[in-house]
Amino acid sequence: MSSPSYTVIIGLEVHTQLKTNSKLFCSCANEFNPDNPNTQTCPVCLGLPGALPVMNRHAFDLSLKTALALNCTIPHFTKWDRKQYYYPDLPKAYQISQFDLPFSENGWLEITNDEDGGPVRRINITRAHLEEDAGKNVHDESGQGGDSGVDLNRTGTPLLEIVSEPDLRSASEARRYLEEMRTLLLFIEVSDCNMQEGSLRCDANVNLHIHNEDGTTTATPIVELKNMNSFRNVEMAIDYEVKRQHSEFKKTGKTIDDSSKVTRGWDAERSVTFAQREKEDVSDYRFFPDPDLVPVVLTESEIEVVRRSLPETPAVKRDRFRTEHGLTEYDASVIIGQGPGITAYFEAVVFACGDGKIAVNWVTQDVLRDLNASESGVDDFPITSDLLGTLLKWITSERLTNKSAREVYAILKKRAVTGDEISVQDVETLAAEREIVRDTGALEAAIAAAIASRPDAVEDVKTGKLQAVGPMMGMVMKQVGGADPKEVRAMLISMIQDS
Amino acid sequence: MEIDEVRKVASLARLELSDQELETYGQNLTQILGYVEVLNEVDIKEVMPMPHAVDLQNVFRPDERGPSLNRTAALSNAPKTDGQFFQVPQILEQKDA
Ligand SMILES: [Zn+2]
Numbered sequence: 001m002s003s004p005s006y007t008v009i010i011g012l013e014v015h016t017q018l019k020t021n022s023k024l025f026c027s028c029a030n031e032f033n034p035d036n037p038n039t040q041t042c043p044v045c046l047g048l049p050g051a052l053p054v055m056n057r058h059a060f061d062l063s064l065k066t067a068l069a070l071n072c073t074i075p076h077f078t079k080w081d082r083k084q085y086y087y088p089d090l091p092k093a094y095q096i097s098q099f100d101l102p103f104s105e106n107g108w109l110e111i112t113n114d115e116d117g118g119p120v121r122r123i124n125i126t127r128a129h130l131e132e133d134a135g136k137n138v139h140d141e142s143g144q145g146g147d148s149g150v151d152l153n154r155t156g157t158p159l160l161e162i163v164s165e166p167d168l169r170s171a172s173e174a175r176r177y178l179e180e181m182r183t184l185l186l187f188i189e190v191s192d193c194n195m196q197e198g199s200l201r202c203d204a205n206v207n208l209h210i211h212n213e214d215g216t217t218t219a220t221p222i223v224e225l226k227n228m229n230s231f232r233n234v235e236m237a238i239d240y241e242v243k244r245q246h247s248e249f250k251k252t253g254k255t256i257d258d259s260s261k262v263t264r265g266w267d268a269e270r271s272v273t274f275a276q277r278e279k280e281d282v283s284d285y286r287f288f289p290d291p292d293l294v295p296v297v298l299t300e301s302e303i304e305v306v307r308r309s310l311p312e313t314p315a316v317k318r319d320r321f322r323t324e325h326g327l328t329e330y331d332a333s334v335i336i337g338q339g340p341g342i343t344a345y346f347e348a349v350v351f352a353c354g355d356g357k358i359a360v361n362w363v364t365q366d367v368l369r370d371l372n373a374s375e376s377g378v379d380d381f382p383i384t385s386d387l388l389g390t391l392l393k394w395i396t397s398e399r400l401t402n403k404s405a406r407e408v409y410a411i412l413k414k415r416a417v418t419g420d421e422i423s424v425q426d427v428e429t430l431a432a433e434r435e436i437v438r439d440t441g442a443l444e445a446a447i448a449a450a451i452a453s454r455p456d457a458v459e460d461v462k463t464g465k466l467q468a469v470g471p472m473m474g475m476v477m478k479q480v481g482g483a484d485p486k487e488v489r490a491m492l493i494s495m496i497q498d499s
Numbered sequence: 500m501e502i503d504e505v506r507k508v509a510s511l512a513r514l515e516l517s518d519q520e521l522e523t524y525g526q527n528l529t530q531i532l533g534y535v536e537v538l539n540e541v542d543i544k545e546v547m548p549m550p551h552a553v554d555l556q557n558v559f560r561p562d563e564r565g566p567s568l569n570r571t572a573a574l575s576n577a578p579k580t581d582g583q584f585f586q587v588p589q590i591l592e593q594k595d596a
Contacts, residue, residue, distance in 0.1 A: 020562050027565030041573045058562030079550050088587040149584030294555040
């Protein structure tokens with residue numbers, strides 16, 4: 001079949017833990033601490049009778065910042081509600097969340113197009129709301145049906161839920177949306193976005209619109225996918241689910257009207273999704289306004305203050321890297337996709353050497369390769385942006401060849417391994433030793449000597465076999481270290497032809 | 500109120516009720532709902548919904564850490580514990596959050 005017989009419909013729910021000192025409603029530490037279970041709790045987050053929650057100002061401000069970076073509308077009035085929720089990881093038996101009046105709605109996030117070079121895709125954001133996280137259950141692994149352990153260190157930590165419209169059309173688009181979201185959250189410094197530690201989590205709502213031969217469309221039942229703990233798993237789970245739903249539809253013909261939303265988990269080991277319990281009806285959560293928390297009312301000028309204080313978003317940065325530093329869309333995305341650390345490093349290198357393209361080549365090739373190999377962060381990278389910037393300045397001012405610069409870089413790396421301090425002056429010295437020779441007198445003498453020693457090769461060059469300059473070039477380069485090979489080659493050929 | 504509705508509400512509240520209790524509470528709830536029904540007669544076309552019973556807004560605390568309970572104290576009310584975790588019967592259901 002030339003065109004697909006269905007359209008994939010995906011909406012994502014992203015949960016991100018906010019980077020605060022304390023929890024959302026109490027002063028317990030908001031810190032990942034699985035090795036010391038139940039050491040970060042108090043009467044409020046344990047849900048003890050009579051304890052009262054008070055909203056963390058910083059958690060609210062971080063939420064507001066995120067919503068504005070996602071181009072959301074901020075209503076002037078917002079409140080919190082109780083969502084009935086009976087699991088041991090939330091001892092109050094309800095979660096404080098936001099139901100009908102979330103603090104933000106109707107935003108968007110732009111992602112690159114599935115098709116190479118296509119225009120960016122604007123994915124609409126339904127809403128973002130601020131809620132408390134649940135604790136962690138530790139299950140008995142023995143298979144003997146032993147008790148589950150509950151650690152309430154995470155209970156009551158601030159969690160931002162960001163719900164997209166069902167605007168995503170493929171698994172790879174969903175992955176790119178998540179990557180873009182993560183990059184944004186990192187750049188505006190609201191979350192660590194560590195998927196291993198659970199500070200960024202994602203559920204996906206997936207179904208298909210089957211295109212029937214008579215021109216009508218039939219929607220398959222919506223499936224909510226859970227347990228996907230990496231972007232790659234999200235992509236694989238959705239891909240699997242699309243195929244599963246298509247074959248299920250061909251088999252049973254079941255439509256969205258025949259089945260309410262069901263939950264399926266992703267089994268990463270077997271690479272399949274599996275049925276989980278039926279999702280409770282929305283009304284079964286029996287939301288009602290939390291009487292312990294008062295509403296938040298904002299003025300337009302308060303919202304404006306936060307909007308103005310927003311750091312440059314990755315999207316704006318990407319545009320600026322293209323226009324200001326001459327980067328391609330791809331290179332700009334590679335740098336920014338590496339996160340704020342590498343991006344700041346890159347910007348410092350550009351500032352020092354004055355050439356975006358040279359800087360991006362070195363950062364994406366040499367620096368990223370070495371960083372990946374060392375598994376250390378850019379902050380611990382021994383060749384700092386100052387050092388690399390200083391070195392690349394020699395290239396941009398045409399005093400050092402790329403090859404010589406790589407030699408210097410390799411020497412710096414060796415010194416770093418032995419733990420030696422490297423100074424900017426060291427870079428200057430190493431570069432100066434390899435400076436491109438502009439003294440044409442010395443160069444001409446060396447070339448003349450080389451020509452005189454190889455009359456056979458000279459004849460070859462004269463008859464058009466230009467590759468015969470090779471051995472003579474070698475002789476010259478050996479004699480005049482730091483000579484620019486391109487220049488030597490050109491001079492050799494022209495002197496032979498003139499002779 | 501139908502018995503099935505009472506049963507559903509009880510199950511959502513994790514209450515186990517006998518048939519006799521379902522009957523009794525069903526009658527009670529029906530009475531209460533009938534009583535509250537009176538409110539439907541009030542004309543509220545011109546009235547804005549009241550978000551909160553207390554006329555307060557924007558109550559925040561600064562993002563500062565304070566002391567937490569030590570683990571022994573935190574676990575002291577637990578029906579069952581191994582000294583590190585609250586212990587509960589094996590959780591089979593998958594949860595939301
Ligand atoms: Zn607490």
